[in-house]
Amino acid sequence: MRPEDLLCPTPQGLCCPAGDFFIDPLRPVERALVTHGHSDHARAGHGAVLATAETLDIMRLRCGEDCAGTMQAAAYGETVEINGVRITFHPAGHILGAAQICVEWKGLRMVVSGDYKTAPDPTCAAFAPVPCDVFITEATFGLPVFRFGDARAETAKLLHSVALFPDRAHLVGCYPLGKAQRMIALLREAGYDRPIFLHGAMEALTRYYAARGLDIGALRPAREARRDELAGAVTICPPSALQELWARRFPDPVSVFASGWMRVRARARQRGIALPLVISDHADWEGLTATIAATGASEVWVTHGEEDGLVRWCEMRGLRARPLRLVGYGEEEDEEEDQGAAAENGAAAAP
Amino acid sequence: MNRFAALLDRLAFEHARNAKLRQMADYFRTTPDPERGWALAALTGALSFRHAKPGLIRALVAERVDPVLFGLSYDYVGDLSETVALLWPEGPSPRAGAEKAQNAPRLSEVIKALATLGKAELPGQLSRWLDALDETGRWALLKLVTGGLRIGVSARLAKTAVAALGDKDPDEIELVWPALEPPYVDLFAWVEGRADRPAVRDPAPFRPVMLAHAIEEAELAALSPADYIAEWKWDGIRVQAVAGRRADGAPVARLYSRTGEDISKSFPDLVAALTLPGAIDGELLIVRDGRVQSFHVLQQRLNRKSVTPNLLAEFPAHLRAYDLLADGEEDLRALPFAERRKRLKAFVSRLAQPRVDLSPCVPFSTWSELMAARADPAAAGAGADAEAIEGVMLKRRDAAYLPGRPKGWWWKWKRDPFTVDAVLMYAQRGHGKRSSFYSDYTFGLWTDGENGDELVPVGKAYFGFTDEELLQIDRFVRRNTVNRFGPVREVVHERDQGLVLEIAFEGLQRSNRHRSGVAMRFPRIARLRWDKPPREADRLETLERLLPPDA
């Protein structure tokens, strides 16, 4: 049996004909398995959805209670059978509830990574590689230039800037789901105990993380703060808000952006970021390559991102590798990007 | 080196002057000697060593990284030093930094080694350093050794940050600066109040210049004409010409820009004429056959890199003197201007060099007389030199020579710039920190074409806009591209679609090099006219009417 008989790439996403389901489908389908709650993976309108309880909660929060016909929760490590195909969810370390999905049928094991990272993150369960025959991986940062250091050192840079500019507001651009809460956790871990101000777009999700046990300390809505309270304070907002009118009411703001993209200077410059923080919820090059090796897979499929770099690495190690070139992932983060800028960078830079 | 690199990294992203100052002052305050002194040398451009070629860096990385992965990465990042810094292999335990930090070279070590290393030793040393540094450290090191360290900080700004350590005036630092050498231990000791001011031994020092405020016609009424002396405002470059004698009696002469940069090398013809000890403040001009040439001509000399005998003959440099700061050893700056002017007149005639002459006064007794002179300098005594005049200067008779831009003493009353509304036609990527933006703009005006009205390009502008406006134009360019030619984009420019730019400029000449037949001087973007449809932009004929009749 060929791996393509178990999972095959289609324009709707990865399809499992034997189990009659899709994984992270890009369009509404009868039955969907969803790796995590980011909008490019978790879309509304499916007949039935199988995902972790947290991912289901996040989908309800973002798309409403009736965003799918039926919802079934899968616990990490527990095996579910659909039409004879054995399915197990494993932690992906990407955001709260994120999972890798292992699919087994007639002795063939394939693992779909979804988005993942290997670096520590107090806001979600830690990633662990899952042994398999075929590993289907993301490659958002699939080039050796993407090597992310310790997120705590990046957090220290932010706190140094706050101390150096006590009269300026620090606006930290973070994706509303995952990054924002991780940034808050990092600040608390570093001993920052002052109130953190929040943009409205991330309030509900942050409250959800807190309800799931994350220690977030004192948070306040930025819209209720006086201008002088915002000076010398940290405010978390969506990256797009940095360039909007919204940012103008802050005193002499320092624009900060926490993202893996900040590893490349031109990216930070293009967005007018004064303090880029290299903090990513995706695996860096070392994370991607170490994970491939740890799965023991003899064949690797690359779903989205910088496929060429990772495929090249696999080939150099004698692994069979193919880029799936699935179009539609990577947009959770990309929706923030200026469309013109994305087009400008062309194929090389488009995530 | 890692700390210095972290500073450079922060400065590279910071736009605001005050924030840059704060970053630098923080670094100087928390970094020990001599490291901070070498950093100051790097920031002020006081270091010199032979730069490594990019080929050397490529060869180093080729030994360590698969060429295909390197190619994909370089393509993505777009900058060689940055690419190599990011993908330089970090060894088996990349995230265990403590031991590594101990092996990291200090900036002083790097600079000393670079000054003495032989060509054959450089690659090996470079890769040992790269092994020991973190990502930002590698980036800064590669920028330093390849000579690509441009981080948007002027020497003046770096000195201002040092001054902030001890509440000193940056001009005080300028005064002692020429006598100092890296790593400036004596400077920091003085600024921090631990030692006396370093002795000024320079026989031909730069003295911080006095600058004028702009004034408008309406504001003149409040001033009394009798308190002021008027001079022409020359359209050349402001220089300070200083001569003196070393302790051993050997003569020294230097020419400084208004920011204190030593530009003597570019003007040996003029420097040779500075034979009398003293310090003249004046305007550098090109004078041919006794007639001052326009700025356009001066620019041709400024644009040439090598100073050849031909260049000297074709573009003879001249100094038009308007102030005297020192006569021999005597400092004149505390004297009233009227007094200094008398001393200047005597000094210039004693000097007796044809390349140095006195900038004449413009006689007037009422503001309206001066206004008439400003409007028509040729008729008011400037004769054929009028082309190189951009207005008048007003200086209070009792003004001491004060560094900086003190209020109430010196005024510049410029002729008004011309403006036209033009349409953006093409955009090109800029250089340096603007390399990822479309920041060079070609604009056009309407004219009669074969098929009715068409736009004809009349000039290029690449300054005048704010950083925010740059982003706006850049976004407009990316979203409204109709054609690409290499680095150039053609931008939509229809009657009802396109971007109108208000262009300010200083003058106009006929030109065969431009299809429009005219060339603007100092064209710059004065305003973005998002409100104006392109069809309402100006016509070429409007511009042609501004041409001088005989030009």
Ligand SMILES: [Zn+2]
């Ligand atoms: Zn995701």
Ligand SMILES: [Zn+2]
């Ligand atoms: Zn994704």
